[in-house]
Amino acid sequence: MNLDTIHRVYFVGIGGIGMSALARYFHEKGMLVAGYDKTPSLITEALMDLGIDIHFEDNLNLVDKVFLNAKNTLIVYTPAIPKNHAELTYFQTHEFEVLKRSEVLGVITQNTFCFAVAGTHGKTTTTSILAHLLAECHVPVTAFLGGISENYNSNLILKGTEVSVVEADEFDRSFLRLSPNVACITSMDADHLDIYGDASELVKSFNDFAKKVKPNGVLFVKNGLPINGITYGIEDDSDYSVQNIKIKKGTYVFDVKTPETILKNIEFSLPGRHNLSNALIALAMAVYYGCPHQQLANALGSFKGVKRRFTYQIKTNNLVYIDDYAHHPEEINAVYQAVREMYPGQKVLAIFQPHLFSRTRDFADDFANSLAQFDAVILLDIYPARELPIEGVTSEWLLGKIENDNKQLVAKNDLVQAVKNRPEKVIITIGAGDIGEEVKHLKKELELAI
Incomplete structure (x- = not known):
């Protein structure tokens, strides 16, 4: 495929972190870029600030008609998009060049x-x-x-x-x-x-x-x-x-x-x-x-880090709040090792949102062991991402496996209230789902307690 012949790029799932990088790339190259995503986010907001048109409903009528011309238009999609997605199905059945994100990266590089x-x-x-x-x-x-x-x-x-x-x-x-x-x-x-x-x-x-x-x-x-x-x-x-x-x-x-x-x-x-x-x-x-x-x-x-990778939200003598993307037991173990090395002797509260029902099921015992290391644990409900629920696989089920007397299950909407007046002086949010959207609210509440 010759990208030099492409004038327009439409993204199905533009809000994904990898997809949005490609959207920025094509925008910087002077191509007309637009896309769909399931939900608004800080990422889609930043893309829209660049002038990229994004909508949040799977509706072909919301796609600018200039992108409905198969000539010189590339369609990029993420595997996380369901197979019955109306927009993607249309593009796949109407002579468009339709590529996965990974295929586009292969062409560019x-x-x-x-x-x-x-x-x-x-x-x-x-x-x-x-x-x-x-x-x-x-x-x-x-x-x-x-x-x-x-x-x-x-x-x-x-x-x-x-x-x-x-x-x-x-x-x-x-x-x-x-x-x-x-x-x-x-x-x-x-x-x-x-x-x-x-x-x-x-x-x-x-x-x-x-x-x-x-x-x-x-x-x-x-x-x-x-x-x-x-x-x-x-x-x-x-x-x-x-x-x-x-x-x-x-x-x-x-x-x-x-x-x-x-x-x-x-x-x-x-x-x-x-x-x-x-x-x-x-x-x-x-x-x-x-x-x-x-x-x-x-x-x-001079490297400052990556957002949501052991990112300090609050760092004072009285309180430390760290946010991390860890969503696999080994990653949680790495976070635990890091926080123990930096804050020996301090009580640490881990707030974890499991990501995917299948991953939670496949690694339940490993998740339980990695979380049990912390002084206290708060679990949120499982973030489904691309999956439907699996019977019996819940955060309540996972909580029961964690051998820690200081543990609780909290609804995401109640998280800020649940963290108020906690005795732990080091707090860390962990997970790859929408827990990242809660960080700013949690940070604001914790700053009031300093």
Whole structure:
């Protein structure tokens, strides 16, 4: 497909974080962009501020007629859209060019030097760090991020078109549409079993992704994963390794061993060993590309983070409120490790909104164990996203599995009231659903108590 012949792009599911990055990209390229999404959000609001027309009802009559001409119009959709969606069905049956988000990314990146970040955890933070490092080293890069970078207040970084940075998403096997020059795999924990059936199929898919790296390209893998590549790890014998870790005023200070040298006294401010690992692989990929070491060190020190990735909403001596996107047991464990490392001895309240009925069912015992580590737990109802309810799979059922005496189930509308006057001095909201929309209300209420 030749994108140069496209004048208009219509998005079915434009409010998704990956879809909205593409919408921004085509808008910046001067194309006419519009779309549909199920519900308004901060993301759709930001797109509409750019002049992009968006509606929230599945109704073909609401689509500007200029987009109903199949000639020179590209339709982009997300797999999260139901198969009976009226607008999508119309486009699919009326000679339009209709592509999944992953297919469009494949087309955009095929003629660039492509960095691809894969893994069941860490993709968004790693991609954002890598994009920032390359941008700060004046590499002509376009980066599509799965979150909002605090440095750029955007999920799109557009500094040139010779190099691309993308998340290689395992959901729906989307990452098999890419052919990267440099790729990494951060983790391969079981997830998306509604797509894969069992963990062995997921591992097979990651092996297939490894084969998509171009013949003269390179693959980095987290030490211990069952795939061959250049290894990286924390305080181990990997090809790239973080060593001599210290914490000074809430900032990591460490050395990085590369195959050629040791980079001394690197600083990085995102808490948690998982973020240290993300920083390492981003640094390793940029070093491999040939970026100057001192520029990379300075850039890593200036990285501010990604919204909803261990994001501080309140940070005072009396109260700390953190918000995080974690939605898998291993991610919750990483959040717990980070908060314990930064706030030893403090009581911590975790507020968790499970994401997907199938994921809650498949990992119920693991969720229960990861949540039980916190001093107190508040559960919200399961966020369904693309799924219908599964009989017997509820937050009340999950709550019963959590071995913690200080736990409760709260309706989302009652959350602010439930958190009033809590004794815990560290509070963290966790989840990938619409809990993110509650953060501003919770923050406002908590600030009154300071």
